[in-house]
């Protein structure tokens with residue numbers, strides 16, 4: 001039996017961040033990952049000479065004092081990355097809206113595309129970016145709400161400015177409220193644009209998205225968006241390596257099958273190969289639902305009420321993903337990220353709305369010279385995919401719809417493919433151990449967001465949670481923040 005201070009189960013953004021920071025703070029750490037690759041939803045897989053990021057591809061939080069910048073500086077990690085001046089092209093039917101990182105260039109794009117709505121769009125973004133700026137003053141200190149310790153209260157109060165009180169009336173409001181205030185709710189392409197961006201980042205559209213988190217999401221690309229050479233898995237691998245360099249034990253291909261408290265009060269965990277660990281603290285980088293399933297029934301009942309409720313009752317999206325390796329016929333100027341809404345009159349999911357990420361021409365981490373790899377992802381409702389016939393039909397229909405659209409934008413695209421793989425919710429469940437293949441985190445509605453999110457405190461001493469199901473939720477930035485919260489609570493020190 002291996003004895004450590006902290007056992008971290010899962011190497012997604014949350015777990016690898018917690019493990020690396022804990023090891024750097026001097027804790028003895030074991031990081032155990034079920035899959036053959038690190039990173040979960042932000043991992044990779046390899047086929048012959050090609051590497052495919054499985055899910056997350058677009059890097060954020062690398063600007064000065066952004067979360068990854070802070071963590072990487074603390075750990076001495078250098079990540080090869082390039083800033084994206086055009087974050088992505090958003091195509092609504094055949095109309096293309098470039099998402100510029102530069103705020104003024106972005107506003108000028110709207111002036112030109114929707115001149116009749118330009119003053120309202122400008123005043124909307126002025127308000128959104130102002131609110132996001134107020135929140136950012138807090139976020140850089142990694143606040144948790146509600147705070148449970150003096151240290152957390154201090155983190156919440158740092159960065160306080162009286163102007164932030166202006167945000168309080170928005171706490172329970174959806175972003176749709178702010179949009180209506182500026183009279184933009186009937187501006188169809190603008191709404192499709194916002195909804196697409198929010199669906200990818202907040203897992204819900206404007207009418208349901210928390211106003212405060214929505215403002216943050218609509219600000220974040222303007223703080224900076226990055227292409228990470230190879231993919232975001234390299235960030236994860238750097239965190240794992242940092243954990244190891246600071247004395248941590250890191251093991252892949254070990255699935256923890258159960259954890260329980262021993263009579264000594266320490267946690268004991270066993271993996272599927274019979275390996276055993278004992279630790280004073282366990283950090284679970286799983287979904288809320290899967291966290292509960294690792295515990296004995298008597299401990300499940302002691303988990304916080306919110307965790308128990310949300311673990312079973314909350315909807316989460318699934319993903320259908322496609323991975324292609326192609327002969328490179330694209331120009332240097334082709335943006336690396338695209339979002340497509342094929343038919344604006346239909347639901348923005350299941351092949352009608354999808355995100356495309358293309359490797360840079362010279363990115364040898366992903367493809368040999370003369371080739372590129374492409375990852376395509378679309379939201380699906382995992383409940384629709386439970387029966388085998390429906391599963392196969394949905395998969396075939398999405399693949400056809402995506403390829404048909406890509407063929408119109410990049411003629412010859414399909415003919416140039418040397419590899420093409422797909423993954424539905426069963427594959428996602430298998431490779432990330434997320435039951436039902438539910439990925440991305442809870443939709444960030446006012447009922448799930450901020451002080452209504454699940455805390456990194458499980459309700460049981462020495463058992464902690466991190467990942468995109470946990471406050472502050474959704475996406476790699478939210479997952480990493482919860483990893484920081486775990487490291488801070490366990491060590492009692494501010495690790496970044």
Ligand SMILES: Cc1cc2nc3c(=O)[nH]c(=O)nc-3n(C[C@H](O)[C@H](O)[C@H](O)COP(=O)(O)OP(=O)(O)OC[C@H]3O[C@@H](n4cnc5c(N)ncnc54)[C@H](O)[C@@H]3O)c2cc1C
Nearest residue numbers: 010012013014034040041055056057058256467468475476
């Ligand atoms: C298709 C797709 C595209 C996305 N694109 C982006 C993007 O471009 N940018 C962005 O910032 N975010 C993106 N996201 C969101 C982001 O990838 C995730 O929110 C984030 O990576 C989740 O991290 P996590 O900490 O919750 O861990 P997860 O990714 O869920 O990883 C958890 C890990 O724990 C392991 N594990 C679970 N149970 C056990 C066990 N019992 N024993 C051992 N190990 C276990 C799993 O194998 C897994 O590796 C995307 C997500 C998806 C699905």
